[in-house]
Amino acid sequence: MSESPDERPDDAQYENARDRAATVAPLAPREFLRWTWRQLTSMRTALILLFLLALGAVPGSVVPQNAVDSLAAARWRDQHPSLTPIYEKLGMFNVYSSPWFSAIYILLMVSLVGCILPRTRVYLRAMRARPPKAPRNLARLPEHRTFTTDQEPDEVLRHARAALRGYRVDLAGPVDGTGSIAAERGYLREAGNLLFHVSVLVVLVGFAVGSLLGYKGGVLVVTGGQFANVSSQYDEFTPGSLFSVGSLEPFSFKVTDFDVTFDTGKRNFGLATDFSAGLSYKSSPNGEVKTARISVNHPLSIDGTKVFLIGHGYAPDITVRDTEGNVEYSGPVIFLPEDTMFRSSGVIKVPDASPKQLGFRGEFYPTTGFSMETGPTSVFPDAKLPLLSMQVYAGDLGLDDGIPQSVYALNTDNMKPVQKDGKDFRVDLAPGKGIIKSDGSLIPSTVTLPDGLGTITFNGVSRFVKLQISKNPADGVALAGVVLALLGLLGSLFIKPRRIWVSARREGGRTVVEVAGLDRSAGGDLSGVVDDLAGKLENRMSEDKA
Amino acid sequence: MSHAQFEVLSNQAVAICGAFYFIALLAHLAEWAAGRNVPLDADAAADAAAVSGTASAGTASAGSADTLVAVQESTEKMERFARWGLVATGVAAGVHLVAVVARGLAADPIRVPWGNMYEFTLTASLVVTIGYLALYRRFKLAWLSPVVTGFLLVVLMLDALLLYDPVFKLRDALQSPWLVIHVIAAIIATGAFTLGGMASVLYLIKERWLRNQGDPDRTPRRVGYLDRVPGLVQLDRFSYRVHAFAFPIWTFAALIAGPIWAEAAWGRYWGWDPKEVWAFITWVVYAAYLHARATAGWKGRAAAIIAIIGLLTLWFNFVGINFFFGSGSQHSYA
Numbered sequence: 001m002s003e004s005p006d007e008r009p010d011d012a013q014y015e016n017a018r019d020r021a022a023t024v025a026p027l028a029p030r031e032f033l034r035w036t037w038r039q040l041t042s043m044r045t046a047l048i049l050l051f052l053l054a055l056g057a058v059p060g061s062v063v064p065q066n067a068v069d070s071l072a073a074a075r076w077r078d079q080h081p082s083l084t085p086i087y088e089k090l091g092m093f094n095v096y097s098s099p100w101f102s103a104i105y106i107l108l109m110v111s112l113v114g115c116i117l118p119r120t121r122v123y124l125r126a127m128r129a130r131p132p133k134a135p136r137n138l139a140r141l142p143e144h145r146t147f148t149t150d151q152e153p154d155e156v157l158r159h160a161r162a163a164l165r166g167y168r169v170d171l172a173g174p175v176d177g178t179g180s181i182a183a184e185r186g187y188l189r190e191a192g193n194l195l196f197h198v199s200v201l202v203v204l205v206g207f208a209v210g211s212l213l214g215y216k217g218g219v220l221v222v223t224g225g226q227f228a229n230v231s232s233q234y235d236e237f238t239p240g241s242l243f244s245v246g247s248l249e250p251f252s253f254k255v256t257d258f259d260v261t262f263d264t265g266k267r268n269f270g271l272a273t274d275f276s277a278g279l280s281y282k283s284s285p286n287g288e289v290k291t292a293r294i295s296v297n298h299p300l301s302i303d304g305t306k307v308f309l310i311g312h313g314y315a316p317d318i319t320v321r322d323t324e325g326n327v328e329y330s331g332p333v334i335f336l337p338e339d340t341m342f343r344s345s346g347v348i349k350v351p352d353a354s355p356k357q358l359g360f361r362g363e364f365y366p367t368t369g370f371s372m373e374t375g376p377t378s379v380f381p382d383a384k385l386p387l388l389s390m391q392v393y394a395g396d397l398g399l400d401d402g403i404p405q406s407v408y409a410l411n412t413d414n415m416k417p418v419q420k421d422g423k424d425f426r427v428d429l430a431p432g433k434g435i436i437k438s439d440g441s442l443i444p445s446t447v448t449l450p451d452g453l454g455t456i457t458f459n460g461v462s463r464f465v466k467l468q469i470s471k472n473p474a475d476g477v478a479l480a481g482v483v484l485a486l487l488g489l490l491g492s493l494f495i496k497p498r499r500i501w502v503s504a505r506r507e508g509g510r511t512v513v514e515v516a517g518l519d520r521s522a523g524g525d526l527s528g529v530v531d532d533l534a535g536k537l538e539n540r541m542s543e544d545k546a
Numbered sequence: 547m548s549h550a551q552f553e554v555l556s557n558q559a560v561a562i563c564g565a566f567y568f569i570a571l572l573a574h575l576a577e578w579a580a581g582r583n584v585p586l587d588a589d590a591a592a593d594a595a596a597v598s599g600t601a602s603a604g605t606a607s608a609g610s611a612d613t614l615v616a617v618q619e620s621t622e623k624m625e626r627f628a629r630w631g632l633v634a635t636g637v638a639a640g641v642h643l644v645a646v647v648a649r650g651l652a653a654d655p656i657r658v659p660w661g662n663m664y665e666f667t668l669t670a671s672l673v674v675t676i677g678y679l680a681l682y683r684r685f686k687l688a689w690l691s692p693v694v695t696g697f698l699l700v701v702l703m704l705d706a707l708l709l710y711d712p713v714f715k716l717r718d719a720l721q722s723p724w725l726v727i728h729v730i731a732a733i734i735a736t737g738a739f740t741l742g743g744m745a746s747v748l749y750l751i752k753e754r755w756l757r758n759q760g761d762p763d764r765t766p767r768r769v770g771y772l773d774r775v776p777g778l779v780q781l782d783r784f785s786y787r788v789h790a791f792a793f794p795i796w797t798f799a800a801l802i803a804g805p806i807w808a809e810a811a812w813g814r815y816w817g818w819d820p821k822e823v824w825a826f827i828t829w830v831v832y833a834a835y836l837h838a839r840a841t842a843g844w845k846g847r848a849a850a851i852i853a854i855i856g857l858l859t860l861w862f863n864f865v866g867i868n869f870f871f872g873s874g875s876q877h878s879y880a
Contacts, residue, residue, distance in 0.1 A: 043841045050834040054827045054859075061820035061867070068818050096818055207816075216814070263715060273715060297722040297810045308813035468813040475815060482802050486794060493790045493836075525783065 040107070041114030049108040056104050060095035063087065067094060109201065116197050123190050130170050131184035134501040135516075141501075143526045144516035145534035149541040153179045153504035153511050159540045160502040160515075163533060167500065177506030184499045189521065192491020199485035206478030215239040215248075216470040221255045222315045222332045223277075223463050228252040229305070234469075249471075251302045253281035256291070258312060258463045262382045270341055270381050277309050277465045304471060311466030313337045313344055316364055316388050316431075317459040320350045323452050328352045332462040335364040336408060341378040342366050347410040348390070349397050357397045358453060359410045360427070362390025366461070368435070383461045387443065388429045392418040394453060420450040429458035497521055500533065513537060553652035553713050557706075559645035560668065564702045566638030571695040573631035578692065578771050580623040583616060586769055631691055632682070638698075639675045646672055652713045660729040661716050663868060664709040671701050673737025677788070681741075685784050689775045693744050724807035731799035736860060738792035739832070743857035745785035746850040748775055753847055782846060786839060789853060793832050800825040824863035831856040 039045060064072035073093050077084045091098030138144050149156065153174040161169055164183045173179025217234040221227050229252060231237050231245045239245065260275035276295035282288065283302050292300045299308040315332035322328055328350050335346030348360040368387040369379035376389060395415030398405070405411060418425045427447045435443040446457040497520040504513045515534040517526040547555070646669050649659035659665045678694045681687055716725070755772045775781070804825065805815035816822060835852040838844035844852075 043837060044843070047834055047837055047841060047844065050830055050837070054830040054834070057823050057827050057830075060818055061823040065818060265715075271715060297724075297807075299810065299813065306813065310813060470813055472815070475809075478815070479802075479806070482797075482805075486797055486802065489794050489797060493794065 037114065041111050043115075046108065046111045046115065049104060049111060052104045053108060056095070056101050059092055063092045063095070065093060065095060067097070105204075109204065112197055112200065116194060119190070120194055123194060126190070127187060131168055131182040131499060133170075133172060134180040134182050134503050138501055138503055138514040138516040141516040141518055143518075143530040144514060145530055146512065146514050147534060147538050148507075148510045148512050149538070151511055151541045153177055153506060156504040156511055156513055156537065156541065157181055157502065160504075160533075160537055163536050163540075164500060164502075174504065178504070180501060180503040182499070182501055184497075186495050186497030186520070188491055189495035189497045190492070192488045192493075192495060195488030196485050196492055197488075199481045199488055202481030203478050203485065206474045206476075206481050210240075210472045210474035210478060212240045212242040213474065214470065214472040215243045216468065218466065218468050220313075220334050220464050220466050222334065223255050223258045223465070225464075226252065226254045227467075229469070249283070249303045249305045250285060251281060251283045251287075251305070252285070253279045253307070255465055256280055258465055260312065260382075260463075262380065264380075272312075272381065275309070275312060277312075279307070304473070306470055308468040308470070309465055310468050311337075313464055313466070314342065314364055314366060314383065314386075315462040315464045316386070317462050318348055319457045319459055320348070320353060320358065320454060321457070322354055322454040328354070328358075328454065332464070334407075334464050338363075339378070340381065342381040343378040346408060349399070349407075349410065351397055351399050353454065356394040356453065357415075358449075359393040359395075359397055359412070359415055360390040360456070361393070361410045361412075362388065362426075364388050385435065386431060386458075386461050387435065388427075388458050390427050390429075392425050392427060392449060392453075394418050394451075418450060418453065425450055427456055429456065431458045431460045498526060498529065500530075502533075502537070513541075547651075549652050549654045549713070552648045556645045556648035556652055559641050559648060560702060560706055563638040563641035563645060564699060564706070566634050566641060567695050567699045567702065570631045570634035570638060571692060571699055573627045573634055574691040574695055577624050577627035577631060577688075578774075580620050580627060581771075581774065582769055583620040584624060584769060585617065586773055628688055628691070631695070632679075635675065635679065635691075635695060639672070639679060642668075642672045642675060649713070653715065657716055658726050658729070660725065660733065661714060661720060662709075662711050663864070664705055664711045666729070666733060666864070667701065667705040667709055670733045670736045670740070671698055671705070673734055674698060674740050677738055677741050681788075685787075686776075689748075689771075690744060692771075693748070694741075697740075697744065722807060722810065724803060724810070728799055728803035728807050731795050731803055735792045735796035735799055736864070738788055738795070739857055739860055742785045742788035742792060743854055745781050745788065746853040746857075749778060749781040749785060749850040750847065750854070751775075752781065753778055753850075778846065782839075782850070785850070785853060789832065789835060793836065796829060796832065800829055820867050821863060824859060824867060828856055828859045828863060831859055 064076045066073045077093075080087075087093060091100065095101055135141065139146070157171060157174065157179050160181050161171065164181070167183035167185040168187070169181060169183045171179070171181055215238060217231075217237040219227060219233060219235050227233055229248050229250060231239075231248065256278040258275070258277045261273050263269060263271045263273055274295075276293045276298075278291065278293050279300060280289050280291045281300070281302060282290070294300045294307060294309045296309060299306045301307075313334065313336060315334045317332045319330040320328045329348070329352065333346055333348050335344035337344045344364040344366075345362070346364065348358075350358040350360075363376075365376060365378040365385075365387045366382060367378055367380035367384040368376060370376050376387065393410065393412055393415035395412075398411045398414055427449070428443045429445060429447060430443045431445050434445050437443060445459075446455055448455050499518045499520065501516050502513065504511050506512075513534075515530055515537065517530040517533075519526045646659055646665075649665055649668065650657060653659070653661070660669060674694065675698060678687060678690060752772055752775050756778070776784075800822075804822070808817065808822075809815045831852060835849055835856055838849040838852050
């Protein structure tokens, strides 16, 4: 798994093995194992595995992935009922953890190891080796120059040796007026190459360890709300296989405030340019209270666990009372944003309502606008003209069945839409003094429900933040691995391995000097180097004479 | 100057540098047209003729004194057109740079002009020009001139027609020093891979052309463009050098700077977002290219094909992901 044209031990072995496989049959089990191993660790196999890896990664970008966007994946499954079972079998929703994808990269890793080991052995031997002696006929090398001088061969070779700084140099002779120098450099190229390939393994190990020992969780917290770092407080919690919930850091925090600026300019209309949340946190129940501001690109790190601000939205503050004015429900309810203008949808469940349980389902518009095409919608993401429009259901919320329910979905199996004058009853609410519509009627902040079901009040708008909390104990390992890989890569691409030979022999009263070079990388062009050296030597010789 | 004026300046500069690339392309086409009468080894032919004193110096086309004069005229014409082409490309590069800088100054507050696809393409195409001009002498890139100038013209046209976006404020996820580091690395690598990919395409064309050359003794009367495209070894070497330059930069952009930034902005290093998937695919394909170049049976043609596949995945990642996956990608802005 590296590029060096003249040394391909694995390929050569592969050829041999194949020849042998063709002639000697049947193979003994040991032979067969050896053959398989060589086959697997050959460069051809590695290349094919690389292509399979690239190809195998493609479906994960086309089909929504459970691990990336579980909501999108679920939606996709709903829309494609006939394909879904086939895709499930093929692991299309979990490509990167599917057996076949794992098989590709595990084989690639085996191939990698099978390549690194022998190459390391070869390299260690080559590290200690002396540069190979000058070939008998230097003129047969692709790059060579010849010139003559009056200087003695040992003088020529002495200068050549000085000029070859940075090379490992061996001097032979001069004996009987004939001598040569063999020089080699660029030993670190192969070291870089090996470092790169080992580092790839380090990165994978780092990732594997991180995903085994770490965890990732998401939680929505309304401003003013609290969060304690225990698994039950998370909305979604994905621990690594070896992560124990008991090892969650015992921190807690309160979201004190949330700031956001929306651009009102024509060009960037509605773009959130700046948003940040204030946190007051304790790293342990008895620890001192500290404060921090988090924003995109600026997470908070508490004892190795990081808290990221990744989104935000609205939580209308609602109070539901019975006909006598007793509070049945009160507090902010999270509505999830649906578009860039923060048209949001959500449900309110009031299990304590009497005479029947109540459920509300509808939309929230931070800045209400209306058009005949879209109906009510939001025209700006800031809460300039908030409106809550919901349908009302009465009956059994189904919370006592023991089946866990999403807080964002209303199970209306045992509920009926509340009606008034034969039509489904909608509540439209605006906080404070309400909104006066164009026809002069008022959208109030409190609405009385029909059939003695009580009242509902929209007290005001709170905001919530979407936080991601995660811990990845081995991320440093993976990062260090990538950086080492890059260093190794640079070495393997840019260190130029080459051999240079200089020979000098007496011929007819003069010294014939030959300079030749051999490039041992895949892309080198030695003509310049050999020209330089020959030119330098020739000049030096004539200078000395003068 | 106000921000709006800078935006106008940038747009006008794009139009002007497009015009200069067009002039350069015409000059280079004229160069190669003039070259049809110049034998491959024109200098040697002229020298030989001068030494022997006669015009019949054993070269293919220099038959008489008249043709020798004609050859000399064509050679001069060729050199002149080549010079004009280079000058026009140089001017275009300068104006191109103005377009990029003005684009950055047009935003309020001022920022690096790498906030969307239009700006990314504008800058990456500048990298192609700069890379081509910087390597022109060292690698004797005259043969690449018509390809590069034609390519730049087309890309700038597509950029202005299809990808244009008015200057926008950066969304919050992009407000990070990593924008500069991650994106410039991606831009440089994209530009360099593109340049290397051109050489790989020419490699395939020339290789096919050489195979179809039929009778080797038949001396072509006219010397076409492909005659002057360097041999397969040099093409392969140039392509490799440029790819070897781009690959570590891509590694840095996609696998180091990208994950670090993603962790800060989104809370995860690597999330298999479509853009990340395709960056990974591109990386794997180029890694395969580097390996293939050193493997018997994969050298040359196969390696060139792999390099071109790599380039296609790179471009697909840039353009395709945004069009096909749009909002499905967290990278949907770039």
